[in-house]
Amino acid sequence: MHLLGLKSNQIYNLLTTDWHGINFEPFEIIFKPAFDLAKISSRPCNLWRYREAIPIEKNAELITFNEGFTPLLSIGLGANLTILVKQEQLFSTGSYKDRGATVLTSHMKQLGISHLVQDSSGNAGAAIAAYAAKANIKCDIFLPEETSQAKLIQMAAYGANIVKIPGTRQDAALAAFEAAKNTYYASHSFNPFFIQGTKTFAYEVCEQLHWKSPDSVVLPAGNGTLVLGCFLGFNELAQAGIISKIPKIIAVQAKNCNPLAQAFHNGLKEVQKIEAQPTLAEGIAITHPIKGPQIIEAVLKTKGTFISVSEAEISSAWLQMAQKGFFIEPTSAAAIAGVTEYVKGLEKEEKIVTLFSGHGLKSLDKIEKILKVI
Ligand SMILES: Cc1ncc(COP(=O)(O)O)c(C=O)c1O
Incomplete structure (x- = not known):
């Protein structure tokens, strides 16, 4: 499974958690953010005003809708x-998940990822699907069957491939994890970006x-x-x-x-x-x-x-x-x-x-x- 793509200036701390019998290895990013308050306040009102505090290297690869700085x-x-x-x-x-999606898809773009897999109860899937559309990344979203219709329609509209999994939210996560073995696991709950x-x-x-x-x-x-x-x-x-x-x-x-x-x-x-x-x-x-x-x-x-x-x-x-x-x-x-x-x-x-x-x-x-x- 392709998870992160390690960069020389970033060190990853490997943790191991047993998750219903599967050994996951959640990563954490060790990164020292910088804050120049004068610079921050002079920038446009979106979350990329904290640019030096977000561990994405190349500005050219930011996938953004100028999101953030909500009232x-x-x-x-x-x-x-x-x-x-x-x-x-x-x-x-329509949800705060865009905060995570802009950073995670920017990271994927930087790695040259062309196909992602994600599991969601709806909102993270919708956010990742929108940003994947902007980044031109093929996107498979695994969802529990009872996901709200509006969220399904939203993801489909962005061009995501919807995979409905019978059972619980947990079953959808396990199915996505399996499918991600040959692609990229863009899980909002697992991927530290x-x-x-x-x-x-x-x-x-x-x-x-x-x-x-x-x-x-x-x-x-x-x-x-x-x-x-x-x-x-x-x-x-x-x-x-x-x-x-x-x-x-x-x-x-x-x-x-x-x-x-x-x-x-x-x-x-x-x-x-x-x-x-x-x-x-x-x-x-x-x-x-x-x-x-x-x-x-x-x-x-x-x-x-x-x-x-x-x-x-x-x-x-x-x-x-x-x-x-x-x-x-x-x-x-x-x-x-x-x-x-x-x-x-x-x-x-x-x-x-x-x-x-x-x-x-x-x-x-x-x-x-x-x-x-x-
Ligand atoms: C509207 C809404 N609020 C809150 C949450 C909770 O977020 P988390 O799973 O990160 O705790 C979610 C997660 O999907 C959500 O869709």
Whole structure:
């Protein structure tokens, strides 16, 4: 399997994880980012303004739609609570996954990859398919059968070859892994270049807060590309002396599928096999996140926690946002429900940042269920 293509100026740290009987070897990139704040602020408002902090060598091979620098809006949640919400549903493919896709496809372009394989619950597949189209890379996306129709149509529109796999999201991942043996595995949850893109969420939050970090970030968590990206991004800024504290990471899962939250609250460092139920939050319906131990460790290191939210709480948070004019994916509403739960246990006020991770038009089937239920 062709995974990375090692470059002389980058050193990769090999880790071995047993993942349902298959020995994966997730790589991590050891790379020292640089930040010149004056240069950054003089550049266009997109995530490539942090150019020296993203490990892609050649500018000529960047695959970009000028994505990023999404607005950070203040939104009232009840009488005494205002939170800051990054509008990540506004990316060109409708979810924050474009952050990872622009960096990963730029890396593939640099390696001369002409064919990729990916597995997804929908949004990462849509993002990779769009960027692969721009990069002229042939693209096979493996998906669980219950993937939202809108996401399937979106991927097909970009020209991706859709492979529907009967069974769970995990079955789709295993099928993709097998198929990738002869091509390139562009997995958002496995390939570390994806997280080199999602980390820019943390950079943008701090820049939008005048290079200060918030007290906490509340993030939906499935495979943890956002949690791990944020952890990396905030740590890089702290190591560069730009921010003085790392915010707590509050990771939110659906009660119906919460292997990370269960492991965390049972004091375990690794996820156990769980019996999952279907959830409106399809983007985070991951029974066995491949980087489970790293995700749990990241949350622990920030003194954060995991929160599980019920289907009723997701529905009610979704309706609350819709009534304010935001049309978001139910997965994104899980994070809002998580904020409501998180603040109940707070002793003093915090500056809380969260996000709308995906656009509502991606998940009309689930939204229809919410509107029928209420
Ligand atoms: C809309 C949305 N929000 C959040 C997530 C969670 O991301 P991660 O799997 O990286 O934890 C996803 C993942 O697909 C998603 O589609």
